[in-house]
Each structure stands twice: as C-alpha cells, then as structure tokens.
Amino acid sequence: MKYLIVGLGNPGAKYENTRHNIGFKVLDHLIGDSETTFETEKLGEVAKFKFKGRTLILLKPSTFMNLSGKAVNYWMQKEKITLQKLLIVVDDIAIPFGKLRLKGKGSDAGHNGLKDINLVLNTSNYSRLKFGVGNDFHPGQLVEYVLGEWPKNEKEMLPERMDAAVAIIKAFTTIGLNKTMSEFNNK
Numbered sequence: 691m692k693y694l695i696v697g698l699g700n701p702g703a704k705y706e707n708t709r710h711n712i713g714f715k716v717l718d719h720l721i722g723d724s725e726t727t728f729e730t731e732k733l734g735e736v737a738k739f740k741f742k743g744r745t746l747i748l749l750k751p752s753t754f755m756n757l758s759g760k761a762v763n764y765w766m767q768k769e770k771i772t773l774q775k776l777l778i779v780v781d782d783i784a785i786p787f788g789k790l791r792l793k794g795k796g797s798d799a800g801h802n803g804l805k806d807i808n809l810v811l812n813t814s815n816y817s818r819l820k821f822g823v824g825n826d827f828h829p830g831q832l833v834e835y836v837l838g839e840w841p842k843n844e845k846e847m848l849p850e851r852m853d854a855a856v857a858i859i860k861a862f863t864t865i866g867l868n869k870t871m872s873e874f875n876n877k
Contacts, residue, residue, distance in 0.1 A: 691775070693863050694749060694762075694769060695720075696751065696761075696762055696779065697716055697717035698714075707839045707840065712823065713779040714750045716821065716852050719849070719852040719856055734749050734752045741863060746863060756806055757806055758804075759810025782799070782823065783823055784799060785821075785822030790875075791875055792819050792871050792874060854874075861874065
C-alpha cells in the first residue's frame with residue numbers, strides 16, 4: 691500500500707524555521723534517524739519511507755506554498771495515489787500552538803496552500819493534519835506571523851509536538867482516518 695504524505699512549506703533557507711514550514715519540519719522529523727533521505731525530484735523534495743508494510747511517499751513541494759496543488763497533483767498521478775491515501779500536513783492559525791487536528795475534508799480556511807490544492811484537485815475531500823501555530827498577531831500582521839520564526843518557548847516544545855504529529859501520520863497509514871481521528875483528535 692502506498693500513501694502520499696505532503697508537508698506544506700516554502701523552499702529555501704529563508705523560510706526553513708518559520709511557522710508556515712511546519713509541514714516540511716514534520717516530514718523531516720518523520721524520517722528522523724532512518725537511512726531515508728530527501729532527493730530533489732520534479733516539483734519537490736521526495737523521500738520513500740517504509741512503515742509496517744506500507745510505502746509512504748513524502749513530498750515537500752518546491753513550488754512555494756501558494757502553488758502546492760501542482761506538485762500534489764503531479765505526485766498523485768505519478769505514484770497512482772487515490773484521494774483516500776493522501777495526507778496534507780499544514781500549519782493552522784485557528785488552532786492554538788501545538789494542538790493537532792486530523793480532518794478527512796474541509797474548506798481551505800483561508801490557507802493559500804490548501805486553496806491551491808483544492809483548486810487543482812477540484813475537491814476538498816482529502817485528509818489533512820492541521821498543526822496549530824496559534825494566532826498571536828495584530829490585525830494586518832498575518833504574513834509576518836506565519837513567515838516568522840518560532841519564539842524560544844514554542845521552539846523548545848516543537849520536538850514533542852512533532853513526535854505527536856508523526857504518531858498521527860503513522861496511525862493514518864495503518865488504522866485509517868476515522869480510527870486515527872477518534873484516537874488523537876481530543877488529546
């Protein structure tokens with residue numbers, strides 16, 4: 691069984707440690723100390739990770755956040771991945787820092803990466819793991835906030851929250867969406 695796990699973010703050192711790049715960070719955390727590495731391929735950095743008889747194709751799009759749909763669609767077609775086997779890892783300002791919420795479908799909630807994926811795939815019926823980054827910013831400061839780096843107190847808590855995100859991804863690929871949501875969403 692194959693799954694496409696997409697971490698949303700922006701390529702380049704400038705964005706590496708920003709809130710908006712938590713999708714990239716979670717995928718890096720997933721492969722951790724394994725022998726798996728990301729390779730530059732068409733429209734992104736790609737790694738293949740084996741877990742309990744499943745192949746997880748991990749994608750960090752190189753198209754920049756606002757054009758994520760192109761990379762997602764390309765890799766879904768190339769690897770023959772169905773919508774049910776797609777999981778997008780994305781930052782969410784509507785959720786407090788570190789909270790994780792798995793959903794089977796939904797609106798883009800103003801997130802440009804999800805907006806583009808919905809547009810290109812012509813559906814919003816795919817799973818997404820939302821990583822709360824909070825909304826501690828003043829009106830008109832959204833871009834600066836999501837493209838800002840983590841404050842020290844949040845940065846220190848990131849590894850534990852990324853461990854939890856990895857556990858959700860692994861559960862999604864083994865016990866499925868509904869069981870994973872009921873097991874993890876209220877924690």
